[in-house]
Amino acid sequence: MRIQDIIKGKKEWRAHMARVKALPKDYQIVYKEIQKYLFKVGPIELANGIGLFSGIVDLFEEGVALGKGVLEVTGRDVAAFCDDLIKDSKTYADTYQESVDQEVNKAMKKVTNKIK
Template sequence: MSFKKIMEGKKEWKAHVARVKALPKDYQIVYKEIQKYLFKVGPVELNEGNGLLSEILNFFEEGVAAGKGVLQVTGTDVAAFCDELIADSKTYADLYQESVKQKVDKAMKK
């Protein structure tokens, strides 16, 4: 990755963080919890740009503009909201399971 791309990525991330900080406090809290959840559960695509996080932020900004509370937007089960977002995404857990299966399969063939 070139220095220029790294710097562009940092600029984009700082702008993203500034948008999060502009949200009402309840939205900020839920956004940060969603971010932590997604970083732990780990859809593989999450690290490719900030697409999913930006989509969530856009969705939250629309909710604020509509005068809705954050739990009206996500529902009361925020983890279920996250799971729904990544339902069709490959996660790091999926990659690890595939790796284990391949190692076991390889070992059993010996």
């Protein structure tokens, strides 16, 4: 990654976070929880930019403009809202599960070959 890309990424993130800080407090709280959740279980492509987070802020800004409370936008189950956002994305959990399956399969082949 080039220095210019890093600088551009930081500028984009700062601008994004300025949008978040402009939201009402309840929206900011829910956004931060969504952000934590997605960083823990979220899709691999989160590492490639702020696209998903920017979309969430767009949705939140629209909710504010319509006079809705944040839970009217996300629903009461915010984790389910997050899961729905990433349902078609490959997550770190998926990658880890695949890795575990591969290791178990390798180990089982070794055991099976020793028994023969």
